Amino acid sequence: MGPGTRPGTTVRWRRGVSRLRRTALAALICGAVVLPLSGAARPETPAPAPAALAAPTAGTLAQAYAANRANAAEASRMAAAHGDRRRAAADRALADPSRHLLAxxxxxxxxxxxxxxxxxxxxRVAVLVPGSDTSLDTYGRFRAAALALHRQLLAxxxxxxxxxxxxxxxxxxxxxxxxxxxxTDRADRAAPKLRALVDALxxxxxxGTRLSLLCHSYGSVVCARAADGLDVADIALVGSPGTGADSAAGLHTDARIWAARGGDDWVEHVPHLSADLFGTTVGFGTDPVSPDFGARTFAAGDGGHSDYFDAGSVSLTNLARIALGETTEVTHD
Structure with missing residues (x-):
C-alpha cells in the first residue's frame, strides 16, 4: 500500500483478500464434484480384519477394549512391515494399554x-462426529478435540x-x-453406522443416560441423515455446510437441533444450494444457522473452521453445556 493510504485501508484490504481466498476455496470444493482432481491413489496398507465381537454391554466393555487394542497392535506390525511408518505409528498409539477402543x-x-x-x-455421553479429511493418519487432531471436550465436561x-x-x-x-x-453419498452410507453406535451405547x-451428538463440518451431514427417530437428546451442528434438509423439522427428530458457526469459518462462503448434476445431488441446501432453517443458534466466537473445540473457546463452552443438558446456560450471538 502507498504512503498516502489511510490507516483503515490496509486492514480492509487484508480482510478482503482473506475473504476472497475463502470464497475461492468454497468454489473449489463445490467445483470438485463437476471437475474432479486427478491423482494416483495411495497404495493401501495391509491390516487385519476387525476383531469379531458381539455387541458390547456394560460388563464386556473391558474385553472389547482389549480385543480392539490387540487388533491395532497387529495392524501396526503389518503397517511397519509394509514400510508405512506413519500408519504404523498411528496404530501403535491406539494400541496403548491406556486407550479405550470400542471399535x-x-x-x-x-x-x-x-x-x-x-x-x-x-x-451424560457426548458423541463427537468428525468431518472431512479425518482418518487414522490424521486421527491425532480429532482425538485432541475429543480430549478437550472431555476436560470441559469434567470441569x-x-x-x-x-x-x-x-x-x-x-x-x-x-x-x-x-x-x-x-x-450426501458418504453421509447416507454412514448414517446406519451412526444409528448402530447409538443403539450400542x-x-x-x-x-437415564443423556446422549448428545456434536457434529463438525461434513459430520453434520452424517448426523442429519441419521437423525430420524434417533434416541438422543440434542444434535449440535458446527461449521456445517448444510444438512441436505430444508429445515430442522425436516430431520424428523425429537432431539433439539443446535447450530453455530465461527466468525472466521470459510464454510460461510459455501453456496447453500442443492441441485441434481450428472445423476447425483450436489450441495446441502439451507444454511443451518439461518432463521429459515429453524435450529437453536448459539455463540461460537470468532474462530475458524477447525477451532470449535479449542480449549477456553466460547464454542467449546457452549457445546459442553449442550451435552450436559444445561441448555439455559448456552450463550447466543
Missing part, C-alpha cells in the same frame, strides 16, 4: 471409535454427574477437495 479397523483409511471416561456409569459437570465422550471415526470421510465432499449405559 477399530485398520484397513483402508481406517476407522476407530474411542471412549474417554467411564462409559457404563456415565450420566463443568454438576457434582455427582459422570461424563464420557465417544470419538466416532466410524465412516469413511470425504476429502476436502474431492468428488464426494459436496454430496444404549446397551452399555443406564436407562
Amino acid at each position: 477399530f479397523d485398520g484397513r483402508g483409511a481406517g476407522l476407530a471409535t474411542e471412549v474417554f471416561g467411564d462409559l457404563a456409569p456415565a450420566d 463443568d459437570a454438576p457434582e455427582g454427574t459422570s461424563v464420557a465422550v465417544v470419538a466416532w471415526l466410524g465412516y469413511e470421510t470425504p476429502g476436502t477437495v474431492s468428488t464426494t465432499v459436496a454430496t 444404549r446397551g452399555t449405559t443406564g436407562p
Whole structure:
C-alpha cells in the first residue's frame, strides 16, 4: 500500500483478500464434484480384519477394549512391515494399554471409535462426529478435540454427574477437495453406522443416560441423515455446510437441533444450494444457522473452521453445556 493510504485501508484490504481466498476455496470444493482432481491413489496398507465381537454391554466393555487394542497392535506390525511408518505409528498409539477402543479397523483409511471416561456409569455421553479429511493418519487432531471436550465436561459437570465422550471415526470421510465432499453419498452410507453406535451405547449405559451428538463440518451431514427417530437428546451442528434438509423439522427428530458457526469459518462462503448434476445431488441446501432453517443458534466466537473445540473457546463452552443438558446456560450471538 502507498504512503498516502489511510490507516483503515490496509486492514480492509487484508480482510478482503482473506475473504476472497475463502470464497475461492468454497468454489473449489463445490467445483470438485463437476471437475474432479486427478491423482494416483495411495497404495493401501495391509491390516487385519476387525476383531469379531458381539455387541458390547456394560460388563464386556473391558474385553472389547482389549480385543480392539490387540487388533491395532497387529495392524501396526503389518503397517511397519509394509514400510508405512506413519500408519504404523498411528496404530501403535491406539494400541496403548491406556486407550479405550470400542471399535477399530485398520484397513483402508481406517476407522476407530474411542471412549474417554467411564462409559457404563456415565450420566451424560457426548458423541463427537468428525468431518472431512479425518482418518487414522490424521486421527491425532480429532482425538485432541475429543480430549478437550472431555476436560470441559469434567470441569463443568454438576457434582455427582459422570461424563464420557465417544470419538466416532466410524465412516469413511470425504476429502476436502474431492468428488464426494459436496454430496450426501458418504453421509447416507454412514448414517446406519451412526444409528448402530447409538443403539450400542444404549446397551452399555443406564436407562437415564443423556446422549448428545456434536457434529463438525461434513459430520453434520452424517448426523442429519441419521437423525430420524434417533434416541438422543440434542444434535449440535458446527461449521456445517448444510444438512441436505430444508429445515430442522425436516430431520424428523425429537432431539433439539443446535447450530453455530465461527466468525472466521470459510464454510460461510459455501453456496447453500442443492441441485441434481450428472445423476447425483450436489450441495446441502439451507444454511443451518439461518432463521429459515429453524435450529437453536448459539455463540461460537470468532474462530475458524477447525477451532470449535479449542480449549477456553466460547464454542467449546457452549457445546459442553449442550451435552450436559444445561441448555439455559448456552450463550447466543
